[in-house]
Amino acid sequence: MRGFQITALLTTLTATFAYLNHRFLKLPPTVGLMLLSLLFSLLLWSSIAVGVDVVTPARQLMDRIDFDVLFLQGILSLLLFAGALFVKVEELLNVKLSIALFAVAGVLVSAGVIGGGFYLLALLLELPVRLEYALLFGAIMSPTDPVAVLPTLRRLGIPDRLNAWIAGEALFNDGIGIVLFLALHAAAVNASAPGVMSVLRTFVIQTAGGLAFGSLLGWLGFLLIKSIDNYRLEILITLALVLGGYSLALLIGVSGPLSMVVAGLFIGGRGRKLAMSEHTRMHLDQFWDLVEKYLNAILFTLIGLELLVLSNRLSLIHLCTGLLVIPVVLLGRFLSVLAVGGLVRMREPFSLKDASIMTWSGLRGAIAIALAMSLPQNEGLHILLVATYIVVLFSILVQGPTLGLLLAQTSSEGGGSHE
Incomplete structure (x- = not known):
């Protein structure tokens, strides 16, 4: 076929x-x-x-469907740009330092806690999982997925500051998480552990390069859109910006996801206000809303169908491991949010209720599955894939639908530091 x-x-x-x-x-x-x-x-x-x-x-x-290639080198670029396009940039700028802390420090703390917890669980169950594999699982599970998170936030209408924290973190921490995953992947799979300076250099190039390249793409798109008044051509420019820009980012070795987030924020903020007519804004929003909904629909259908791929090697121990690792992932998320929240509290209000909401809204989705499926499938790494799949199912089928109930409960109890 x-x-x-x-x-x-x-x-x-x-x-x-x-x-x-x-x-x-x-x-x-x-x-x-x-x-x-x-x-x-x-x-x-x-x-x-x-x-x-x-x-x-x-x-x-x-x-025949190479999920990790299809997603990481195709669909992800479009979904990240579309997600960033609809985010209120002013709200993100008001809490930019907090977002940076959650996106960077939060991922590192979460990866360590989840990786350590998964390793202890593997020892108890006598699974063939080395410490390097467990830390790799921590890196896979630490970034929250903007593809899953952002539509949920728009549907629920979370209060402004908390919405900015969660949305901003989800947009930026996937790029950080992918960089961490690549560094640990070299150590765990290729048995060639990189030095601290090597990891730091990769992190700086990927992160800073992605932010700078995304700003350049956004500025270029802004200038082109501002010079014309033709909504069809302006939409085509944004599409070329995403597909061409993401491909070029991967080619030159900077973070494609971060580039798309910054470009989307630039076009959705400054571009929407200063470069577009009302007619263009309406058609642009309709186009990217359709793209986001269509690709999301394809993506989550694919995630469900991936059960067919995993089913030939499923066993009771795989299923038990996946179910037992769910509380490990939630605990790792909660502790990382609390740790970073302690720093955030020095500048902004932050409560235990905020931490609870951020923990439960930290959805995992296609990014986690794509990273896990990019690994060679020996016995130890196959356990990682099955555990990842089960956590993602729990995240989408349980956490997402019940987030509104948690919000209603916390609001009735006083709402913490919400605005």
Whole structure:
């Protein structure tokens, strides 16, 4: 089956699931799509009981979709730009130092706590997981996923300051987390542990380079859009900015995700105010809203269907490990938020309720799965993949839908430092 046919099949399945969810289940789109695609995967498995093996061809089809390449080198750029485009830049600037602390220090603390906890769990269960693998899992689990987080925030209407912390952290910490993952990957998989200076140099080049390159892209896009008044051409310029800019960022060795976030914030803030007519703003928002919703729908359908890929090597110990690691991940997130919150509190109000909301809203999604699937699948690393998949399912199917209940409860109790 060729690329066009695979795309057509995925789009058809996604449209079918989206219709069923909108018509009958009425769940949030990401939850409904993932749930229905999981049920579809289980339905395919049940066909074996009646003597019809449709799982094998379905798994072969899914094997042809290189999820980590498709996401990390394709879909991610569009979704990050679209997410940043709709964020209120002024709110982020008001808490920029706090966002930087959550995005950088928070990821490092979380990776250490989750990695250490996972290693202790592996020792108790007598799993073939080395310390390097456990720390690698910590790096995979530490960044919150803007693809999962931002639509949830827009739907719930979290108070301004807390919304800025969570949204800003989600936009920037994935780039930090990917840099950390790459450094630990070299040590764990290739057995060639980089020195501290080497890791620091990679971090600085990727991070600072991504921020600078994204600013350059945003400024260039701003100048081009400001020089014309044709909404079709202006939309095309933003699309070229994302696809061409992300590809060039990867080519020159800077962080593509950070570049897209900065470019999206630039176009969505300064560009929207000073370079676009009201007519252009309306059409631009409609276009990128459609792109975001379509790609999100495809993405969460794919995540559900990935069960077919994992199913041939699932075992009871894999499932138990995945379930037991959920509280480890939540604890790591909570402790990292508390640690960074102590620093934030020196400048801004920060309460235990804020920490609870930030912990529960720290959703994991496609970024975590894509990073885990990029690893070579020996026994120890396959456990990481299954555990990642189970944590992501819990995050999207449980944390996302219940976040509104937590917000309502904290608001009724006084709301902490919310504005």
